[in-house]
Amino acid sequence: MDCKKAMQQLNDADGRPSRPNRHDPELARHLEACPACARAARAAKIIDGAFKAAASGPEEPVTPFAVLRSRIEQKTAKNQKEFSLMEKAQNIFSMRPKLYAGLGVAVAVFLFLTLVPFSYTITTGFEAVAQNVQQSQMISAERLVGAMNTLGYENASVKLTRSAEGYNYRIGNLPDWTAGRQAAAVLAALTGAPDVQIVPTREEVSGSLYARATDDRVRIIEISTSGGTEEEIERDIAAQLTAAGFMSPQVDVTISADGITQISLSGERSINDGNGQGEEVIEINLKGTDDMSFEVPSMAGLPALDINTEGKTDAQIKAEAEAKLAAQGITGAIVEIETRPDGQKAIKVTREVEEIR
Amino acid sequence: MNNDRFWTLLEPIHGQAEGFCRRLAGNRDDGDDLYQDALLVAMRKIGQLRDETAFHPWLFKLIINRFRNRTREAWWRHRAGLTAGLLEAVLIDDPRDKNEARRLLDAAMTVLGAKDKAMLVLCEFEQWTIAELAEFFDKPEGTIKARLSRARSKMRRFLEGHLVKHERHNQLSEGDYGLQKGNATAE
Incomplete structure (x- = not known):
């Protein structure tokens, strides 16, 4: 046996609790002839003996459980206020792993909306x-x-x-x-x-x-009452309402002898509130001597999809909707066509945000 | 999980866990300190434990992590360094006395990392099998055997170095190549 094999046997024995190879006669003969390997074997034997001796014999007395509990609870009460918010959050999240997913989606949506x-x-x-x-x-x-x-x-x-x-x-x-x-x-x-x-x-x-x-979010309709006739003011307001999407608005302006301007207006417009097309109606009455203004909500939701469905199959309607969405820079949207019991077609557009973890 | 449940789970393994801490730290005082430190953290984090049957390995992992954190701290390294003064213990040729044996191991284990030391303590003192260690450390059995072998080899080489120095010392002073018990001097 050479030194390499002897050391290999010593190393192998180190990995096994029973140390079987240490008692190999061939190894013993080599150790007699080689002082370096003999020293290594001696060191290994000392460690074996030390582990054996340290593990045997009476153990030191165990701290009474009640004493330990009292000691720890006292320290816990003292440290209670030092719990960090982060640790509490970690506990909450570890108990509810779905919160991680929810938080991830929320962050993804936030980044999508803002970036x-x-x-x-x-x-x-x-x-x-x-x-x-x-x-x-x-x-x-x-x-x-x-x-x-x-x-x-x-x-x-x-x-x-x-x-x-x-x-x-x-x-x-x-x-x-x-x-x-x-x-x-x-x-x-x-x-x-x-x-x-x-x-x-x-x-x-x-x-x-x-x-x-x-x-x-809002559109401000400004009304300048100074210097204009009733007809001019009416025309101004009607033009602004038309620009805000109100079709054929009715505007009535009356300027009294003491300079008080009374305005009543009404109009309606088509909106897409996310659930489909609808109508929005406004009726406003104003009275004053100076310039006035009022706010109307801007057109919200996805851009309206103006699609004539007559004589078209669902696949054709879907293709046309996807093309119009793509033309408005909206890609990756899922378009579904449903036929309602009354025969009307409903176009459902869904956009999914994928979570990347 | 409330505090009462925590103590109920701890009670059956209290002695084992405390003993593990003492052997890991190398002495009773440091071991008890480590145990209390680990229990304080365990009480804070008990809410993260979903399976109560895993309390035992969970607590032991936490103890090992706390021990590893301690060994990184400056005050601990300074304190661990003091054990170098006990190096004469490695010259005990046949450590049959328990305290002498522990002093020797404490000195020889200074060359090991916290995780290797924990693995060796669990294997040698707690009598964990290779299979149990493999499950606990989430490693294949072959890896556990290799790490145990490496750890013991490191300790052996550490001891060999001191044996060589001691032999030279004896050779110079007594003309004797042998190492005699009770004849050791500090390096």
């Missing part, structure tokens, strides 16, 4: 537009800009073009509806245009669903 960008359009301002104005001479841009500056709109921009039908004027970069109305008054006064339109400037922006919801 994943989508394209959508918002109203960033207004423009006053007069088209096909019949004039002998075009009003200069400098004059229009000067007029807007006088009114306090220093950032207003003016664009002039000429067509076969007449001159076209466009004053843009107006911050709100009131500015649009004032710009329209300027255009009407200087150009003599009979019909000046105020149109919102829509811009496509990229932002999270949360940002979109914040942007679109």
